[in-house]
Amino acid sequence: MTKLSIAVSAQDHQQGNPDAPCTLVEYGDYQCPSCGHAYPIIKRVQKHFGKRLLFVFRNFPLTQMHPYAEPAAETAEFAGAHDKFWEMHDLLYENQDRLDDAMLFEQAQKLHLDLAELREALESKEFEPRVRADFSGGVRSGVNGTPTFFLNGQRHDGPYDFNSLVEAIDRVLE
């Protein structure tokens, strides 16, 4: 079974209880329709398990196929540097159908982020190393497409509809 090679740490974007008995890691791409499909499901799963689940999101942009995946990932990291990662993560998925450069700045404005600073961060590729590090770690862990999920470090190869994820997490919690 394929295992997560990079352990969840303080460097990660985490949501939920850090001491939860189950950690769900998603490797995702903001332009990937399947990830967009998984987004509301993950929200439901988080609600369902409450304090028993920690959710971690890591970048896995398929840049050759999705031209806005990389700038979107870097925009979320920029927001993260201003403690607004999850707000941006959610806005990007909620508005995924019209993802482009202008849309990224629009979301940044909604979050009251400095647009000039964002422009500079994207142009200088300030957050590219962070995104690359997530990607490389993902490849080493056997991420084979997006989204790829890991439950307590084990790759989840099954379907990721609500019921399947709940069942899989219940098994981990047992």
Next chain:
Amino acid sequence: MTAILTPGTVAPDFSLPITPDKKLSLHELRGKPVILAFYPADWSPVCGDQMALYNEVLPEFKKFGAELVGISVDGAWCHTAYAKDHHLRFPLAADFEPKGAVSKAYGAYHQEAGFSERALFVIDKDGVITWSHLSPILVNPGADGILQALEELEKG
């Protein structure tokens, strides 16, 4: 499932079209590690697409000086359209005529389905297989096994 060629075996040479008017022979790649990725078909669902993944991981393969070749029974025109659509930056060889001959030589042909298995081979600079892996048709094997094999190769 078939039995694929195992480490220690000399990789069978082949010469297959990679475009409608250009062929690639395995022996041309001697001197470098080679990754052969047999896969069932072009145009499988996008986000979990194995070739699209390898396209992204290509810079990491290149760090080892390795050449990647994708192989399926699709024809050269199909490969061309698929590679263009997915912005693939590595060659796709057409094991088209006689159909699946190279896949069969590597033990990576699914007779009933009539296409290549999802099989991976890492070949050293002298043309000897050092690692191979057969994945169920529906499971994208990812790239971690290939990277580990390339690392081992570098260690010698």
